[in-house]
Amino acid sequence: MTSPTKEETVFNVENLNLWYGNTHALKNINMDIARNQVTAIIGPSGCGKSTFIKTLNRMVEMVPSVNISGTINYHGQGIFESKYMVEELRTRVGMVFQKPNPFPKSIYENVAYGPRIHGIKKKQDLDAIVEKSLKGAAIWDEVKDRLDENAYGLSGGQQQRICIARCLAIEPDVILMDEPTSALDPISTLKVEELVRELKKDYTIVIVTHNMQQAARISDRTAFFLNGEVIEMSDTDKLFSTPEDKRTEDYITGRFG
Amino acid sequence: MSSKTVREMIEENKSSKTNFRGVTEKVMPKFLLLCAIISVLTTFGIVFTLIFETFNFFSKVSFLEFITSPDWYPMHSNASFGIRPLILGTLTIAAIAILVALPLGLAAAIFLSEYASDRMRRIVKPVLEVLAGVPTIVYGFFALTFVTPLLQNIIPGLSIYNALSPGIVVGVMIIPMIASLSEDAMSAVPNAIREGAYAMGATKFEVAIKVVFPAALSGIIASIVLAISRAIGETMIVTVAGGANPTSAIDITNAIQTMTAYIVQISLGDAGYGTTAYYSIYAVGMTLFVFTLIMNLAAYFISRKFREVY
Ligand SMILES: Nc1ncnc2c1ncn2[C@@H]1O[C@H](COP(=O)(O)OP(=O)(O)OP(=O)(O)O)[C@@H](O)[C@H]1O
Ligand SMILES: [Mg+2]
Numbered sequence: 339m340t341s342p343t344k345e346e347t348v349f350n351v352e353n354l355n356l357w358y359g360n361t362h363a364l365k366n367i368n369m370d371i372a373r374n375q376v377t378a379i380i381g382p383s384g385c386g387k388s389t390f391i392k393t394l395n396r397m398v399e400m401v402p403s404v405n406i407s408g409t410i411n412y413h414g415q416g417i418f419e420s421k422y423m424v425e426e427l428r429t430r431v432g433m434v435f436q437k438p439n440p441f442p443k444s445i446y447e448n449v450a451y452g453p454r455i456h457g458i459k460k461k462q463d464l465d466a467i468v469e470k471s472l473k474g475a476a477i478w479d480e481v482k483d484r485l486d487e488n489a490y491g492l493s494g495g496q497q498q499r500i501c502i503a504r505c506l507a508i509e510p511d512v513i514l515m516d517e518p519t520s521a522l523d524p525i526s527t528l529k530v531e532e533l534v535r536e537l538k539k540d541y542t543i544v545i546v547t548h549n550m551q552q553a554a555r556i557s558d559r560t561a562f563f564l565n566g567e568v569i570e571m572s573d574t575d576k577l578f579s580t581p582e583d584k585r586t587e588d589y590i591t592g593r594f595g
Numbered sequence: 596m597s598s599k600t601v602r603e604m605i606e607e608n609k610s611s612k613t614n615f616r617g618v619t620e621k622v623m624p625k626f627l628l629l630c631a632i633i634s635v636l637t638t639f640g641i642v643f644t645l646i647f648e649t650f651n652f653f654s655k656v657s658f659l660e661f662i663t664s665p666d667w668y669p670m671h672s673n674a675s676f677g678i679r680p681l682i683l684g685t686l687t688i689a690a691i692a693i694l695v696a697l698p699l700g701l702a703a704a705i706f707l708s709e710y711a712s713d714r715m716r717r718i719v720k721p722v723l724e725v726l727a728g729v730p731t732i733v734y735g736f737f738a739l740t741f742v743t744p745l746l747q748n749i750i751p752g753l754s755i756y757n758a759l760s761p762g763i764v765v766g767v768m769i770i771p772m773i774a775s776l777s778e779d780a781m782s783a784v785p786n787a788i789r790e791g792a793y794a795m796g797a798t799k800f801e802v803a804i805k806v807v808f809p810a811a812l813s814g815i816i817a818s819i820v821l822a823i824s825r826a827i828g829e830t831m832i833v834t835v836a837g838g839a840n841p842t843s844a845i846d847i848t849n850a851i852q853t854m855t856a857y858i859v860q861i862s863l864g865d866a867g868y869g870t871t872a873y874y875s876i877y878a879v880g881m882t883l884f885v886f887t888l889i890m891n892l893a894a895y896f897i898s899r900k901f902r903e904v905y
Contacts, residue, residue: 397794429796439787442810452795455805501791508795 345372348512348542349394354408356389358401363389365566367408371512376534376543378553378574381563382589387546388436390563391514394544395431396424429456432510436517438497440489440504445472445481448489448500452508467507475503476533495526502533513537515545519552531556550590554578562586645884648877655871661878667841667852669872670865676875678882680841684758684851685886688833691762691847692769692826697819699766700773704815707774708781709803720778723771731768735835738764743836756838756850764836765829769822776821780814781807817898824890828883830855854883 349371356364363386371377379387392398394410396417410417417427440448449468458464468485472478477499481492489500498518505513515534519527534543534556547553553560554574561571562583570577570586581587599607653661656676664677703723707716743760747753753760784807792806808815838850839860852860858876866872 395794397790400790400793425796425798427796428794433794435787435790435794437787439785439791441788441791441806451792451805455792455795455797455801504791505795 345375347371348373348413349544350411350414352409352411354393354410355406356386356393356398357403357405358389359403363566364393367568369561369568369571371542371544372559373542374538374540375558376538376545376556378557378560379544379546379563380548380550380553380560380589383548385563386566387563388516389566391433391516391544391546394512394514395428395433397428397433399424429508430510431512431514432505432508433514434498434501434505434516434518437521438494438501440492440497440500442488442490444486445489445492445500446485449503449507452504456508471503471507472500474506474537475499476529476536477503493526495522495529498522498526498530499533502530506537510541512542512544515543517546517548520548527552550578562589564589642884645877645881648874649881652871652874652878655874656878665843667857669857669861669875674871676871676878678854678879680843681852681854681857681879682882683843683845684833684837684841685827685853685855685883687758687845687847687851688762688765688829688837688853689823689826691759692766692829693819693823695763695766696769696773696822696826700770700822701777701815703770703774704777704781705803705808707778709799709807720775723775727768727771727775729768731829731831732835734764734768735761735832738832738836750848753848754838754850756836756840758837758847758849758851761832761836762847765826765832768829768832769825772822772825773818776818777811777815780811780818783814784810813897813900817894820890820894820897824887824894827890828855828887830859834859854879858883 347370349369351367351369351371354364354367355362367390379390381387389398393406394412398404399406406418412427412431415422441451443451446468449471450464453464453467458467469478469482472481477496480496481500484491489497492500498521502513502518519530522530531552534545537543538558545553545557557574559571560574560577562569562577562581562585564585570581570583572582577586578590581590661676661678664675665679666675666677667680668675707719711719738760739755742764743753743755743757746757746760746763747755750759788806788810789802792802797806833851833853834856837853837856839852839856840850841852841857842849857879861872861876
């Protein structure tokens with residue numbers, strides 16, 4: 339593992355609080371997310387994992403009742419500052435959702451959508467991007483002969499990898515994944531996990547998971563959330579072998595949650 | 596609670612009501628079947644009359660004349676029964692109407708589905724539906740007494756009866772239909788799909804136009820086809836404001852006659868019972884029926900395809 343001192347910080351979260359109406363969903367979160375690492379977020383249901391990663395690309399603001407205080411710096415730039423364009427942030431910070439949500443379009447159009455809306459129009463450029471992205475998402479061989487078919491004709495695991503390809507197509511810097519394998523069978527899950535390990539070379543990944551083995555297998559650092567707070571965050575090996583907090587230990591050994 | 600178990604209570608109720616339930620179960624399906632049969636029979640009755648009287652008409656006038664003759668002079672001493680002017684009148688109205696209703700209806704649908712707050716949608720949707728329920732005779736006089744004079748200020752040569760004014764008003768009449776049905780189709784697009792696009796840095800407009808709109812396209816097309824069918828069948832507006840001038844010259848500033856308006860004219864007693872002109876309304880009605888049937892079938896098949904998309 340790379341030594342922590344040399345790491346470049348991608349996200350720096352300071353005193354982040356978030357309310358849904360009166361529900362205090364995130365409480366005083368402080369966290370650094372390092373470049374080219376996989377950061378796993380674990381914790382019991384309802385503890386604020388999804389809310390947290392949706393805050394990183396400001397998707398959480400689509401809920402009308404949301405209130406946020408604190409700062410999140412992305413490469414030193416405050417993402418809540420009024421001059422910062424939310425579309426710009428989301429171009430750099432991609433997201434893969436829990437349930438595969440391809441567009442009801444062809445496989446090709448799904449992947450080409452992002453580049454298209456960001457102004458790339460030439461067929462040969464798009465062809466190259468689509469191929470590269472599908473290869474990057476380890477699904478090229480499975481779909482290369484059926485790029486014109488509707489993405490909804492694929493299996494759930496394939497759809498999820500199409501969604502990952504769609505996300506890769508605009509070459510983001512960070513990829514947020516909210517339980518990307520929870521709707522998948524074990525084999526598709528393994529494929530996505532392998533993919534995450536592969537993608538780490540080029541991307542920074544934040545992944546929410548309910549599966550502790552998965553967190554242990556694929557992540558470099560792990561944060562344990564409970565009731566909207568970060569209880570403990572450290573290197574994954576350390577968090578799972580010698581947790582500092584009693585509550586972390588209880589959770590990872592399955593004594594509650 | 597009583598000391599009886601739930602099971603005991605169910606058993607008790609069952610035995611006391613056995614007869615009643617049994618009878619209901621026997622009678623209800625028969626009653627429902629009867630209702631279904633009545634509505635189907637009525638429809639067949641109407642279609643049968645239409646076909647029967649149409650044959651009557653074609654025993655007097657050749658089918659070839661009906662479809663090829665350029666003139667519709669049913670009451671002339673030298674009568675001519677060419678349907679073309681009536682079809683052209685009808686299509687002119689439908690074309691003007693759709694030109695008006697399509698952009699406005701779709702813009703309203705996109706606004707309602709993608710931009711309006713829940714509260715606004717809850718207010719606007721019922722209003723649209725009420726608007727769709729205004730009797731068309733009201734629209735007719737609105738066209739004749741308000742829109743036509745207004746248009747005459749802009750277009751000096753516009754005659755008092757013309758195609759433009761009722762065309763526009765028929766368009767206004769079908770806006771709610773397009774807006775409401777298209778909004779339904781767009782709202783049916785799952786939110787997860789929108790989120791997928793937002794998460795890639797798409798703007799609201801890009802999500803609406805490039806994701807939601809195409810995803811709802813078949814539903815939207817179905818709503819448009821239904822609206823066209825409604826415009827073709829529209830009667831009162833064109834009767835009141837369109838005039839009674841069956842012509843093959845397409846001139847929207849002049850009086851025209853649609854198929855529906857012709858049927859009204861004859862039904863009002865312009866032609867005596869048993870005359871050829873009298874029977875001609877069935878042939879015209881049949882033509883109209885074929886047109887709207889095709890439209891409705893098209894809408895049906897398009898919206899069926901729609902269900903398979905996601
Ligand atoms: N749209 C919303 N409106 C109001 N409250 C919400 C909303 N979304 C989440 N919450 C609340 O915020 C808290 C955190 O929810 P969140 O979805 O982030 O949990 P989670 O850790 O992702 O849970 P899970 O593991 O079940 O996905 C919960 O108490 C939840 O009820
Ligand atoms: Mg969640």
